[in-house]
Amino acid sequence: MLGIEYQSKRGYIGLDYFGRTVGIKIMPVGVHMGQLQSGLRLPDREWRLAELQQQFEGKTVLLGVDDMDIFKGINLKLLAFENMLRTHPKWQGRAVLVQIANPARGKGKDLEAIQAEIQESCRRINGDFGQSGYSPVVFIDREVSTVEKIAYYTIAECVVVTAVRDGMNLTPYEYIVCRQGAPGSESMSEVSGPKKSMLVVSEFIGCSPSLSGAIRVNPWNIEATAEGMNEAISMPEQEKQLRHEKHYRYVSSHDVAYWSKSFVQDLERACKDHFRRTCWGIGLGFGFRVVALDPYFTKLNIDSIVNAYEISESRAILLDYDGTLVPQTSINKAPSAEVLSIINTLCSDRRNTVFLVSGRDKDTLGKWFASCPKLGIAAEHGYFLRFQILCRWSREEEWQTCTQALDFGWMEMAKPVMNLYTEATDGSSIETKESALVWHHQDADPGFGSSQAKEMLDHLESVLANEPVSVKSGQFIVEVKPQGVSKGLVAERILASIKERGKQANFVLCIGDDRSDEDMFENIADIMKRNIVAPRTPLFACTVGQKPSKAKFYLDDTFEVVTMLSALADVTDPELETDSAYELSASISSLDIGDEQSESTGRTIGG
Numbered sequence: 001m002l003g004i005e006y007q008s009k010r011g012y013i014g015l016d017y018f019g020r021t022v023g024i025k026i027m028p029v030g031v032h033m034g035q036l037q038s039g040l041r042l043p044d045r046e047w048r049l050a051e052l053q054q055q056f057e058g059k060t061v062l063l064g065v066d067d068m069d070i071f072k073g074i075n076l077k078l079l080a081f082e083n084m085l086r087t088h089p090k091w092q093g094r095a096v097l098v099q100i101a102n103p104a105r106g107k108g109k110d111l112e113a114i115q116a117e118i119q120e121s122c123r124r125i126n127g128d129f130g131q132s133g134y135s136p137v138v139f140i141d142r143e144v145s146t147v148e149k150i151a152y153y154t155i156a157e158c159v160v161v162t163a164v165r166d167g168m169n170l171t172p173y174e175y176i177v178c179r180q181g182a183p184g185s186e187s188m189s190e191v192s193g194p195k196k197s198m199l200v201v202s203e204f205i206g207c208s209p210s211l212s213g214a215i216r217v218n219p220w221n222i223e224a225t226a227e228g229m230n231e232a233i234s235m236p237e238q239e240k241q242l243r244h245e246k247h248y249r250y251v252s253s254h255d256v257a258y259w260s261k262s263f264v265q266d267l268e269r270a271c272k273d274h275f276r277r278t279c280w281g282i283g284l285g286f287g288f289r290v291v292a293l294d295p296y297f298t299k300l301n302i303d304s305i306v307n308a309y310e311i312s313e314s315r316a317i318l319l320d321y322d323g324t325l326v327p328q329t330s331i332n333k334a335p336s337a338e339v340l341s342i343i344n345t346l347c348s349d350r351r352n353t354v355f356l357v358s359g360r361d362k363d364t365l366g367k368w369f370a371s372c373p374k375l376g377i378a379a380e381h382g383y384f385l386r387f388q389i390l391c392r393w394s395r396e397e398e399w400q401t402c403t404q405a406l407d408f409g410w411m412e413m414a415k416p417v418m419n420l421y422t423e424a425t426d427g428s429s430i431e432t433k434e435s436a437l438v439w440h441h442q443d444a445d446p447g448f449g450s451s452q453a454k455e456m457l458d459h460l461e462s463v464l465a466n467e468p469v470s471v472k473s474g475q476f477i478v479e480v481k482p483q484g485v486s487k488g489l490v491a492e493r494i495l496a497s498i499k500e501r502g503k504q505a506n507f508v509l510c511i512g513d514d515r516s517d518e519d520m521f522e523n524i525a526d527i528m529k530r531n532i533v534a535p536r537t538p539l540f541a542c543t544v545g546q547k548p549s550k551a552k553f554y555l556d557d558t559f560e561v562v563t564m565l566s567a568l569a570d571v572t573d574p575e576l577e578t579d580s581a582y583e584l585s586a587s588i589s590s591l592d593i594g595d596e597q598s599e600s601t602g603r604t605i606g607g
């Protein structure tokens with residue numbers, strides 16, 4: 001939906017938009033039953049009905065009630081009626097089209113032209129098919145009172161709406177209610193016998209999908225509309241009755257009161273969490289956004305994290321890469337010498353387990369962090385894992401896949417879709433990773449690139465609906481990756497492995513900037529409630545940039561992230577260094593390893 005993440009929430013769609021939930025609901029508005037029923041009880045109705053019954057005695061009345069404007073398709077209706085009289089001559093002398101045209105609310109050449117066409121059609125049809133005492137078209141272009149309209153609805157065998165574009169259009173609903181009559185008000189002139197109503201409605205009007213018993217037509221198709229009219233008035237009486245009953249049940253139970261109540265209920269549900277959030281206006285011009293933030297969302301205080309770090313015995317440090325350790329805007333994406341040095345210092349303390357958790361591919365990360373042998377790396381959102389250098393005697397890194405061999409047949413389906421958008425979007429490109437496909441649009445025109453990304457996301461979601469993949473957007477990317485591979489799961493595994501090694505973490509720092517990192521924040525918040533980390537472990541879940549997040553803390557940019565990590569490095573005690581490489585080689589087996597399986601890429605750990 002608009003490229004924004006959404007969930008289906010009990011009959012309505014909830015979009016997450018800058019920390020707020022925006023509910024979207026499609027529901028046709030109904031009629032005011034009470035008002036219509038009072039109209040049906042008006043004393044005036046009685047004599048008007050009697051008059052009309054006399055006027056149209058022995059005739060089958062088709063009724064149109066429309067505003068006089070260029071969208072209502074009144075002339076199309078007249079042409080279809082003319083066609084019906086010609087192709088079904090049995091209706092000549094018997095069928096009458098009463099067209100009420102509410103006076104035009106506007107003026108203009110187009111309106112004058114349509115009025116002239118209507119006049120000409122009425123003249124022609126009445127000239128060709130009229131007989132003494134029979135005018136096939138009765139055109140009423142004056143203000144018609146509610147009670148008079150109710151009388152027309154009551155005598156009409158069928159209502160025809162041929163608008164070529166319209167909003168809801170409640171004429172069919174009003175007609176159904178009038179044909180039913182007000183409960184207990186049957187009078188002498190009331191339509192006797194079982195209640196019936198028939199509808200021919202344009203497929204372009206709002207109420208059309210809610211009337212399953214109506215005959216739906218494309219009003220531009222004169223022949224089909226003529227056939228629809230003939231079918232409606234020729235239908236067996238019992239079927240007309242069944243269709244009427246079904247429509248009346250719907251219209252009377254889904255009235256305007258039901259509609260408003262239902263929206264208010266959903267509004268209350270969607271806004272439930274809004275009250276505990278604080279709204280801020282952020283950005284300028286077109287970049288201005290109202291952002292709802294949790295009141296406990298605060299800037300990460302470096303002194304507090306340093307204090308907690310110093311007194312802890314087993315620390316888990318999980319770091320995202322792009323947008324966290326290097327700015328999204330950097331041309332050179334490789335880590336700086338400063339970042340590598342800080343990471344090496346953090347890794348040098350045996351109390352620390354430091355992991356890079358990134359969406360990037362394993363070869364790039366392996367190359368960039370070759371000088372950090374004690375750093376754990378989760379590449380491609382954790383599909384590949386590199387623990388520390390495995391063995392004392394070997395400095396060769398070893399990658400493992402987090403799951404059994406997967407079927408990547410979906411890539412053959414996703415690639416052609418991405419190709420289409422790449423061809424049409426200058427500056428975009430496709431990145432093929434071992435487990436995922438990524439469409440990049442950072443170098444495309446910003447507006448066009450992001451609207452293409454939104455459209456492609458929808459397209460991919462429908463093409464891949466039955467495939468075991470998830471399609472997500474990130475910083476200038478749309479990524480398709482296997483289901484069950486997420487930074488959240490990898491974070492959980494890392495913390496579980498620390499516990500397995502008998503060093504249950506009592507300090508957790510988890511930092512990242514984008515959508516994929518939110519999975520980490522969410523899983524880790526949940527882990528804190530379980531027994532995987534030590535009781536009362538401080539969790540420093542931190543997002544980069546002040547924006548709605550599942551993290552409790554934020555830092556403004558990558559510069560502040562590096563400053564904070566550097567402060568931790570300053571109080572790190574390399575004295576405590578041991579040959580943790582050896583230790584971690586043992587930890588691999590504790591990482592919930594399932595059926596191990598050799599692969600060209602490395603081994604597999606069960607997931």
Ligand SMILES: O=P(O)(O)OC[C@H]1O[C@H](O[C@H]2O[C@H](CO)[C@@H](O)[C@H](O)[C@H]2O)[C@H](O)[C@@H](O)[C@@H]1O
Pocket residue numbers: 320321322323333357358359360361431438440441442474475476477479514516
């Ligand atoms: O999990 P992260 O470390 O944040 O990595 C996420 C993605 O990083 C890479 O894309 C990013 O860098 C590109 C330039 O090198 C840039 O065009 C894009 O907008 C950034 O999102 C990587 O190419 C992706 O595969 C990762 O998913």
